[in-house]
Amino acid sequence: MIWTAWRQQRSVAVAMSVVAIAFLGYLLYSGFHQQALWTQYLARPCRGDLNTPVRYQTYCSGLLDTVQNSGHFNRFIVNVGIILGPLFGSILGVSSVTREVEQRTTRLVWTQSGTRSQWLASKYLVNIAIIVTIFGPMFLMLGWWNRAAHYGARIAPSSFPIAGFLLLLYSIVAFTAVVTLGLFIRRAGWTFAVGLIFAGLVIFGMEFGVRPLLVSPTFVVVSSSEITQGSTSGFYASGGAPSNSWGRGGGYAPVGTTVTPSTQSLDAYSTKFYGCLNTPRGHEKTGYTYCSNRLNLEYVGIFVPDSEFWRLQFEEGSIYLGIAILLSATSYLRVRRMLA
């Protein structure tokens, strides 16, 4: 059965591998190219445009333009990487199970000496092996590319799916969803469409609905220095969330806060603070300091530190795995009872 399942998927797996290799090749080129530019930009004389000597300023701003231009398609690359997971998983699910149900070759294979459960197990085994073979190198490469291209903090939502192993699980969830749906819908086209939408909703829901609940954000006090010299006013802020963290916003909190304030608390104090700034006294040059002292508030930045990255990957990964197991169990029950 395993041989048959592999033989059925061979050409699909080869086609996917070609696409994956082309994508990996482009990642390799793009990663090395951007890494080289960043290295050049961060080294002397530009040093990331900090304290650049005047005579190098034109050169450095030109280099910065090149760096930015080379990363022009980065968002596109990340999106392709993220879409490939559920897309390949859905294609594998349709071609291995739904098409077999639709073309009724199940009537051939289910009347051989193996059981339906064994048939389904062979499909899962072979296709998950294909997914791991393709997406194993891909998620490692995307993780490397994310660092090399200085795309973003790995724990930030834009990088989080490609910086760990979640891409692999996106594909597995899409595969199990399509397999299960296909056993009910029985039509390849519809199953593919519905499965892809389902996987998309799960991923979307996880990113915006579940992941924020899984994290344990911390906070940092942003120190501010009032600018009172010259004609300008305002303040200079220093400190804040580390650059490799997932910034979750900020707001005002009582001075001396020891626990991470909730969003509601931040909103409430911030409203008070901005109310104070809107008073005549608050409009003065020293209004910021006045309001801070009067209300005994300070600005805090909320963030999820980079150290939470793997914990979050494993927690979210476990949820995806749970969904995949649930779908697999449903498909197992369905296949035992369904009409061939």
Place this chain on the structure above:
Amino acid sequence: MNEVSNALEATGLGRRYRQKWALRDCTLSIPEGRVAALVGPNGAGKSTLLGVAAGLIPPSTGSLKVLGEDSQNQKAGLRRRVGYLDQQRPTYSSFRVEEILHFGKSSNPSWNMEIARGHLSRLNIPLEARVSNLSGGQQAQVALTVCLAKEPELLLLDEPAAELDPVAREDLLRLLMRQVAESGSTVVLSTHALNDVSAICDYVVVLARSRVVLANDIDFVLESHRFLSTKLSENVELPPGVVPLDAQRSARETTILARIELPFFDSRWDIEQPTLEEIVMAYLRQGAPSRPLDDEGAK
């Protein structure tokens, strides 16, 4: 030890698709070692009965025992003993013939590669050919090969000769007869070709309007039916025990195809033996369930 004597044993078997019954109140038994024909018009329930027997279709009512086990038993043991050829001959069209044989071998512990290769070789079907490039008849032969090389105890064949040319059809019938002779397998095949039934079958099941209307040994069926003719002028009543199935009236005489009880002697009637085709056609025209024939006939 519980001795199994029936290859198929249906009790009140029924299968309904939404409101429509595809098979209803089906009670029959087909003894082991027979070549049984399922005969009936399109939509009579032949494929449904075979599908239930193959474990592909769960029954809505009743039960069906296959080789002594519940047909819905999903364990590999029963599947190993039963070969099934679907009416639509589903097969992996992207595979080469050789790969289809590999599929059969990897899916069946009892696979006999000699039978498979021999059958295809006799039919000049190249092993390296892609299934999608074969003709419909050749694809049907490949599907049949998978079924036969498994060497099952019970062969369920849904219109096996439907897409075959006359030569291939003849070959198939010979093959089936040889298979039965060599292995003692039971064969249940559905067919519209009544000639095939007389040629190779020794048991017949007639289905009409989703119900079994006749199920018995062909020899017994032939012996228990007669054409009875009488002049129209003679107002003769049917003798007791005679069940008319079909009547034809000409200007001079009335001819009735009837089920009779043996021995039958009645000088008022001219008696003639009908062919199996004529008997089956009479049942199909009648279409309604009738009193089961004497069970002795099946023994």
